[in-house]
Amino acid sequence: MTAFTVYLDQVFLGNMVMNYIILWAAAKISRVPVGKTRLAAGAALGAGYAVVALLPGCSLLLTIGFKTAASIIITAATFFPVPLRKFITCLGCFYLTSFVLGGLVFGVIFFFHAGVITSLSGVGVIINQHLWTGILLGLAAFWAAVKGFNALQKKGLLENIFKIPVLIRTDSKQVKVDALLDTGNQLEDPMTGHPVIVVEYSLLKPLLPMRLHPFFEADGDADIWEILSSLSGCGAASRFSAIPFQSLGKTKGLLLGYRPDEILLEQHGRKPCAVKAVLAIYRKSLFPGGSCQALLGPNLLDPAS
Template sequence: MPLYKVYLDQVFLGNLVMNYAILWTAAKLSRAPVHTMRLIAGAALGAAYALAVFIPGAGFLQSVWFKTVISAGIVAVAFSPVTVRMFLICLGSFFLASFTLGGLAIGIIFYLNSSRMSSWEGIGKVIEGNFWPGILLGLTALWAAGRGFAALLKKGRFENLFRIPILINSGGKQVRVEALLDTGNQLKDPMTQNPVVVVEYNSLKPLLPEEVQAGLERDGEADIWSILSSLSESIHISRFSAVPFQSLGRSNGMMLGFRPDELVIERQGKLTSPGRVVVGIYRNKLDPEGSYQALLGPNVLELTG
């Protein structure tokens, strides 16, 4: 039986680099917030597991169930705290990125080999000889593919897959906006637990009372509690609430929630209503190019059946 010399530092470093790239890719695919130190911690856990498989008599570490548990642990370290649904999306994205990058690296390693292989020993030597070139070229290919996909998205090539028109009705008035289907938007109104659709203020302005418009158009950061206080004796007070969020470019934020009479989604030429939803009012532009004005989470689409 052939013997192989394994350098554990190379195994750890190689897996650390690969795991970080996989987690970063998973974050982009799932639209989860990226925290560099958390990604490094998750990557380090995966790299430590790669070393653990060399422990004598620890064959159970290579079982499917244990690999699944470790994968879930890596994702939890990298992305928690998130909702169960978002965790599953991150986990699925992690597996997709893992298989893609792993396949790229292995394919490139054997593509670089020009000699004939006739045994497992020969395969081992090929992997050992082309390990780092395979990883680096695999990472480069994954980065290039990601950039290309992002460029196609920016040009609107997949617009019909991710853009959904929505109509918002309130007080006899209606506005129409283009919403981006955003898997990272899992916001809920803390009072009603209804899902939140984030919409730009400028698009919603015709539906909002003057007190709200005045509060949101003041210089500096909007004081949500002051706006709610100004509505204390208004018939509109029941329509508004404070909605905490940890995305949209900041953490521990607060936006004004608005409950319209109805929100209608246009899908495949049909109009459907998800029922009770809350509209989160976002003061700035969601897209610098203005191609969409709202963020629609998959939890809202589920309510339409």
């Protein structure tokens, strides 16, 4: 059997770099704000696991069960605390970016190898020879792909693919907004359990009671509990509730939830479909230029919604 040397410091450093990029990309895709310290901690945890798994007598750590447990622990260490559904999204994004980046690295490694591979032991030798070439060029290709995607998104070239018109009706009034499909929107109304669509106040204003307008048109964030108190005695009070959310810099935020009579999604080439959802009223503009005025999650596209 052909033997080759494994340098544990290179294994740790290579895995540290790869894991950091994987976790960073997973955070971007899942739209969960994570600081650099948490990303570095998760990356170091994964790199430490990779080193220990290569030590004599630790081959059990390379089984599927341990790999799955390690990925769950790494993801939890990086993204906790998040709701269970959001955590599952983060874990899925972690696996997705791992496979994509891993495939790029191995593709580059074997692309630079000239010759025929005659044995399985030769695979290890090839990887050892071109490891850093594969990592650096793989990361460069991954970075270029992400930057290219962002550039297309900024120019609005991808917008129509993910834009869904939404028709909202209350009593005899209706408004139509353009919603962007947002994989990071996993909000649920705590009262009904229905998915939440985040909508700009300016578009919903014609449907809302007049007494709510000053709260959203004043400077500063509106006090949700004060708004709900002001609705006491109003016939539309039962339509409103508080919806908790978290974002960068705010872990215990509240949005005002609103339940209209009907919400219709107008998907491309299909008949408008009624969905059970709650609207979260957002005071500011969601997108520069007003190209979209709402955010909806992928769970609303499920026929069972």
